[in-house]
Amino acid sequence: MQIKEVICKTALSNSCLPGLKYSLNPYRGCQHNCAYCYVPNVLRINRNIWGSFVYFKKNIPNVLSKELKNKKPGVVAISTVTDPYQPIEKKYNLTRYCLEQLLFYDFPVCLQTKSKLIIRDLDIISKFSDAEIMFSIGTINDSERKLLEPYSSSINDRLDALNKCSEANIKTSVFFGPIYPTIKPEDLPESLHNVPGVWIRGKRVI
Helix, strand or coil: CEEEEECCCCCEEECCCCCCCEEECCEECCCCCCCCCCHHHHHCCCHHHCCCEEEEECCHHHHHHHHHCCCCCCCEEECCCCCCCCCCHHHHCHHHHHHHHHHHHCCCEEEEECCHHHHHHHHHHCCCCCEEEEEECCCCCHHHHHHHCCCCCCHHHHHHHHHHHHHCCCEEEEECCCCCCCCCHHHHHHHHHCCCCCEECCEECC
8 A cells, every 4th residue: 555645726616416515625635545436537547546545635724724715615525536534544634623623614525435433523523513435335244245345344343433423413324335236125224224323414314
């Protein structure tokens, strides 16, 4: 795994996704190495090297702090082309430092991850006026998860973290996808019942 420090010129970029105004990506590349990841196509990166490198944007918290002074409030998506809580975050804490800056201005945030590491930052996330945590889950079969998402948190760890987020009174949601081809329509009710305390855009659905 190649880990490299880079300097960024901007922190926030405009998002075209519904309900999201900005995107924030503290890292380029992702250690989770999901076989189906769409990011190589978006960033025009050779899929054969995806998962073999991560560049960390060392100065992104400082750049973000300066940008927030002049930005109109809007939902900040963390992250759209990398997982903000991939293993490298344990060492560099860039996502946490960025959250501290966003909290100072109380920008709404939506965090998407496949990692249990996010519960480390519940002390900060719970202070936002508007925050949502979304877990990506495409299967409840962890042996399948190991094949296509080899370095992500286990399904049980994600469900446990999801429950902790919900218990902290933070809006939670699940991106149920990509749905693994082994899942049959009749399996969906059981899959959904394994997801505790889920909210979607402020509405409790489970």
